[in-house]
Amino acid sequence: MMKKDLKEEIVSRQRRTRKYRKNVNEPSVCGVGYIGEGMFDPRKDVEIYKRWVSMLMRCYSAKFKEAHPTYQDTVCDPSWHNFQVFAQWWEDNHYSLEGERMELDKDIKIKGNKTYGPRTCLIVPKSINTLFVKCDARRGELPIGLRFDPSSKKNPYMAKCCSEGKQVYLGNYDNLENAFNAYKMYKEGLIRKIANQSKSNIPEDLYQAMINYEVEITD
Secondary structure, eight states, X not given: OOHHHHHHHHHHHHHHHHHOOSOTTSOOBXXXXXXXXXXXXTTTOHHHHHHXXXXXXXXXXXXXXXXXXXXXTOEEOGGGXXXXXXXXXXXXXXXXXXXXXXXXXXXXXSTTOOEESTXXXXXXXXXXXXXXXXXXXXXXXXXXXXXXXXXOSSSOEEXXXXXXXXXXXXXXXXXXXXXXXXXXXXXXHHHHHHHHHHTTTSOHHHHHHHHTOOOOTTO
């Protein structure tokens, strides 16, 4: 599902929710999400509502999961099926950074986590969230950060890492372990560097997650 399709789906669901006000405790989004009783209103709290719907689609939309296989096992804490509960969490934890889009992340705080919920999620600036994106399709079967370089017979394993939108070349190596270690050292250093640069502007739990983050060959 492309971004345009996701946006159209969210708008469509929002329109249906506006019409459906008789029973706010009956699911109206992805078969599980309901508006609930409280102070938050999809008609007024539009941005929070969009985040909520988008999250539920990642967890319960077969169409979305087909287009994005990495979300195949993703689920949502039942408490966040209630829009009121999610919206209150978002408002309690939200912060803004100039020039940044804030995103909901489920697996920086707990690596490998598949559950969206109040104990697992963080609100993260997009520039930081991008640090943890894994280009599985591009690297194929190789470990994270590596490419196969057919032009080099002696050192065919190339290590690269994206930094500030640019690919940084980390060298060619004769075996996977050395190539991965070069990537691991650079990537972990980059994450810690940005964590320290951002420390005064991000929550402590996000800072600690970044400082303690370890890149593994199975990532």
